[in-house]
Amino acid sequence: MAQKNASELLVVGSVAYDSVKTPEGSRRDALGGSAMYFALSSSYFTSVSVVAVVGEDFQQRDVDVFKAHDVDVSGLVRAKGKTFRWSGVYSTEDVNQRETLDTQLNVFADFSPTLTKQQRRTPYVFLANIHPALQLDVLQQMEARPRLVALDTMNFWIEGQRDALTKIVKRVDVLFMDEGEVRQFAREPNLVRAARKIIAMGPRAVVVKRGEHGVMLVQNGSLFVQPAYPLDRVVDPTGAGDTFAGGFMGYLASTGDRSPLGFRRAIMLGSVMGSFTVEAFSMERLHTLKRNDIDTRFRAFSDISRGSPLRKDQSLPWRGSKN
Amino acid sequence: MAQKNASELLVVGSVAYDSVKTPEGSRRDALGGSAMYFALSSSYFTSVSVVAVVGEDFQQRDVDVFKAHDVDVSGLVRAKGKTFRWSGVYSTEDVNQRETLDTQLNVFADFSPTLTKQQRRTPYVFLANIHPALQLDVLQQMEARPRLVALDTMNFWIEGQRDALTKIVKRVDVLFMDEGEVRQFAREPNLVRAARKIIAMGPRAVVVKRGEHGVMLVQNGSLFVQPAYPLDRVVDPTGAGDTFAGGFMGYLASTGDRSPLGFRRAIMLGSVMGSFTVEAFSMERLHTLKRNDIDTRFRAFSDISRGSPLRKDQSLPWRGSKN
Numbered sequence: 126m127a128q129k130n131a132s133e134l135l136v137v138g139s140v141a142y143d144s145v146k147t148p149e150g151s152r153r154d155a156l157g158g159s160a161m162y163f164a165l166s167s168s169y170f171t172s173v174s175v176v177a178v179v180g181e182d183f184q185q186r187d188v189d190v191f192k193a194h195d196v197d198v199s200g201l202v203r204a205k206g207k208t209f210r211w212s213g214v215y216s217t218e219d220v221n222q223r224e225t226l227d228t229q230l231n232v233f234a235d236f237s238p239t240l241t242k243q244q245r246r247t248p249y250v251f252l253a254n255i256h257p258a259l260q261l262d263v264l265q266q267m268e269a270r271p272r273l274v275a276l277d278t279m280n281f282w283i284e285g286q287r288d289a290l291t292k293i294v295k296r297v298d299v300l301f302m303d304e305g306e307v308r309q310f311a312r313e314p315n316l317v318r319a320a321r322k323i324i325a326m327g328p329r330a331v332v333v334k335r336g337e338h339g340v341m342l343v344q345n346g347s348l349f350v351q352p353a354y355p356l357d358r359v360v361d362p363t364g365a366g367d368t369f370a371g372g373f374m375g376y377l378a379s380t381g382d383r384s385p386l387g388f389r390r391a392i393m394l395g396s397v398m399g400s401f402t403v404e405a406f407s408m409e410r411l412h413t414l415k416r417n418d419i420d421t422r423f424r425a426f427s428d429i430s431r432g433s434p435l436r437k438d439q440s441l442p443w444r445g446s447k448n
Numbered sequence: 449m450a451q452k453n454a455s456e457l458l459v460v461g462s463v464a465y466d467s468v469k470t471p472e473g474s475r476r477d478a479l480g481g482s483a484m485y486f487a488l489s490s491s492y493f494t495s496v497s498v499v500a501v502v503g504e505d506f507q508q509r510d511v512d513v514f515k516a517h518d519v520d521v522s523g524l525v526r527a528k529g530k531t532f533r534w535s536g537v538y539s540t541e542d543v544n545q546r547e548t549l550d551t552q553l554n555v556f557a558d559f560s561p562t563l564t565k566q567q568r569r570t571p572y573v574f575l576a577n578i579h580p581a582l583q584l585d586v587l588q589q590m591e592a593r594p595r596l597v598a599l600d601t602m603n604f605w606i607e608g609q610r611d612a613l614t615k616i617v618k619r620v621d622v623l624f625m626d627e628g629e630v631r632q633f634a635r636e637p638n639l640v641r642a643a644r645k646i647i648a649m650g651p652r653a654v655v656v657k658r659g660e661h662g663v664m665l666v667q668n669g670s671l672f673v674q675p676a677y678p679l680d681r682v683v684d685p686t687g688a689g690d691t692f693a694g695g696f697m698g699y700l701a702s703t704g705d706r707s708p709l710g711f712r713r714a715i716m717l718g719s720v721m722g723s724f725t726v727e728a729f730s731m732e733r734l735h736t737l738k739r740n741d742i743d744t745r746f747r748a749f750s751d752i753s754r755g756s757p758l759r760k761d762q763s764l765p766w767r768g769s770k771n
Binding site: 148168169170171172195217218219220314315316317318321335337338339341348349350351352353355356357358359375376379380386387389390393394416419420423424427428429430431432433434435440441442443444 | 491492493494495518540542543638639640641644658661664671673674678679680681682698699702703709710712713717742743747751752753754757758763766767
């Protein structure tokens with residue numbers, strides 16, 4: 126598919142057709158996949174190029190979704206067979222709990238990402254949740270060490286591919302994992318200690334995803350805890366994590382700001398983007414955002430999560446009888 | 449027991465001997481109970497008076513713990529029989545999960561709180577988790593409507609005493625509940641909507657306790673989300689919720705600040721106090737805090753949870769091809 130100017134941000138991951146049932150309704154064969162959510166989310170902030178595989182059944186109107194967001198699809202390969210399919214159902218009591226009903230890897234089973242010459246020079250890289258050996262292979266295809274490489278993974282690889290995963294984790298800058306995965310990978314039940322054990326392996330930041338409970342950012346010598354944007358309606362949580370990562374990486378790639386405050390703002394923006402995704406099925410909301418939607422929610426989120434710290438000249442009340 | 453000057457804050461609840469086992473160790477018959485944790489926590493900020501019952505076996509050295517914190521124990525009644533006993537075990541995989549092994553109500557079974565003349569005029573009142581009919585009875589003993597009444601409860605009363613609980617909930621200002629209780633009481637799975645349903649019943653604020661995930665404050669037309677202070681060692685979570693409430697109410701009673709920012713600071717201070725309690729068994733840490741301990745952690749917590757909001761003259765990056 127058509128070549129474009131060099132992009133700031135590269136994502137390697139999946140494009141899928143998802144069938145989901147949630148308390149708010151259902152969809153069959155709706156557009157999904159980690160690369161899809163990530164690319165759309167980050168495309169609001171920077172230029173994005175995607176590496177993924179789809180089947181012969183992949184609809185042109187779905188390629189057009191990428192194109193509408195000016196995403197470079199020169200690395201979107203069409204292979205013989207069907208597109209990756211996933212189906213799941215979310216709990217009526219707690220929409221954040223889900224059960225996978227079916228996974229058909231289809232063309233994704235033989236996915237072997239090959240980067241174009243241009244893609245090999247991309248400064249920001251997101252390795253979405255695929256086999257850790259493939260993630261390493263992508264990194265080895267890069268012409269020079271990218272400015273920032275982030276990695277997502279899942280319990281399946283921690284359990285079955287710990288050695289391969291450890292190898293790639295050591296070489297990335299930012300690691301995305303959910304709470305349970307951090308504990309499992311580090312073999313340590315305390316989350317802060319677990320994340321610090323991973324930091325000691327190499328990454329400069331672990332972004333602990335806690336779903337509806339927000340995010341913890343652990344870096345060498347520093348911590349940041351951020352609640353999630355509180356929503357009064359959750360329609361479909363599918364893709365929230367990759368949308369979050371897209372906002373996070375889109376911010377960093379666009380601004381180049383890798384300072385502590387830059388990372389914090391990236392996390393806030395990622396949370397804001399994720400909140401849009403879960404308000405609708407598939408890309409239905411993420412596809413249609415306006416600049417003002419994002420700006421307004423970012424400012425609302427800042428207000429909702431802003432504490433009341435002491436100024437330097439203020440002190441806490443004290444009863445005085447003790448020191 | 450000895451009468452004192454009028455206090456700013458009244459707590460009605462339990463004093464207990466707890467036996468706990470956690471991944472970090474165990475204690476037998478250690479000092480506990482909601483009124484105990486609450487009183488010690490709030491005593492750092494304001495004058496506190498307690499209404500509770502203990503048995504003949506209650507140790508003088510444990511009465512002295514109250515006294516060391518200058519807590520008014522004129523309402524601490526000694527009754528025939530044994531002190532309330534609870535025992536539980538916390539999970540090795542996730543220290544925030546616990547199982548109750550045994551509950552012996554003992555003298556607490558016939559607890560019928562009677563306020564002294566002085567206590568009936570206390571401006572700030574915390575009704576810890578006891579039978580909702582007793583909570584209502586306490587409120588009716590007050591000479592005038594207190595400036596602020598807060599209530600804690602539990603799933604046991606939601607399930608078995610919904611009518612009595614509804615009656616008292618309608619009459620309080622601040623309701624403390626954990627996430628599951630809010631959903632259960634409101635019969636609504638979405639947390640924000642559930643809390644708003646409860647606000648519509650009467651309270652001006654619902655403080656949703658999320659344990660290691662922090663707190664959500666829901667008021668009419670406003671939201672505040674606050675992560676928990678991240679600890680790299682959790683020794684014993686027992687009493688964290690009541691310690692939190694003690695810091696919260698202690699702050700409000702001491703400052704009289706019931707503004708939105710006052711509530712936010714109260715929540716932050718409550719979280720800080722709770723973090724000390726879980727770092728040790730029983731009152732072992734809460735009993736020995738210095739002004740500097742609290743101040744230092746409050747400022748550290750402010751930093752750890754401080755986001756990176758946009759200044760008015762700043763804007764988010766935007767790729768520009770869309771508006």
